[in-house]
Amino acid sequence: xNYTQTQEVNIAMNSNRDLFEKTSVPKAVALMAIPxxxxxxxxxxxxxxxxxxxxxxxxxxxxxxVSLATPVFMVFMALGNLFGIGGSSAISRALGEKNEQRxxxxxxxxxxxSLGVGILMTLIFILFMDGILKMIGASPATIDYARQxxxxxxxxxPFVMFGTAYGNIVRGEGAAxxxxxxxxxxxxxxxxxxxxxxxGLGPIPKLGVAGAGFATVIGQFVTCLITGVKGFRKPPAxxxxxxxR
Numbered sequence: 729x730n731y732t733q734t735q736e737v738n739i740a741m742n743s744n745r746d747l748f749e750k751t752s753v754p755k756a757v758a759l760m761a762i763p764x765x766x767x768x769x770x771x772x773x774x775x776x777x778x779x780x781x782x783x784x785x786x787x788x789x790x791x792x793x794v795s796l797a798t799p800v801f802m803v804f805m806a807l808g809n810l811f812g813i814g815g816s817s818a819i820s821r822a823l824g825e826k827n828e829q830r831x832x833x834x835x836x837x838x839x840x841x842s843l844g845v846g847i848l849m850t851l852i853f854i855l856f857m858d859g860i861l862k863m864i865g866a867s868p869a870t871i872d873y874a875r876q877x878x879x880x881x882x883x884x885x886p887f888v889m890f891g892t893a894y895g896n897i898v899r900g901e902g903a904a905x906x907x908x909x910x911x912x913x914x915x916x917x918x919x920x921x922x923x924x925x926x927x928g929l930g931p932i933p934k935l936g937v938a939g940a941g942f943a944t945v946i947g948q949f950v951t952c953l954i955t956g957v958k959g960f961r962k963p964p965a966x967x968x969x970x971x972x973r
Contacts, residue, residue: 793873808892842893846886853882880941887948914951
């Protein structure tokens, strides 16, 4: 890390500490709550985007397929929140106790844990796809469409879980705005790509429901990337995660 980066890290550290230690409670709550509320609204829009654009195809079977797969996506987000919300709470307490080493260890465990569980979920859903589709209620008329969509959603499971966990951890360190920006840009990416991949554009073929799933994966990847870049300079807990090789 060069001198300029070190200065930026120190500024970020002081800013986050001031938020928790010196800022008045109403102001601190507002600074944390508003970006968090926006993030939650963005997640709702994210979940609606695929259904909306698939609905424009006029094919009820494709709409039903996306609706069937939505609970699976929510399960992935719930598992990410398991690491992210629990981890951010533990990190906040560790930082309040000025135990930065413990905060770093919690951050590393939650980030790598969510990524590992995400990869495990991908393998489970790919290997047992047909059984899972029947269990969630796919009919012979919707199972092919649901398989196309859920395959992409399953591939994106590590990004969904890691992005959710990482965003919460960044927020737990006081960087709620950075977490919000990552989710916002990822959602915008998904919304832009949905009509392009679903209906086709120029050399891009019409992919239908598979295009909606592909757009979801790309959007989640962008969320991870943006939040990661923003969170990279947000010490101290994330420093441990980025230092582990």
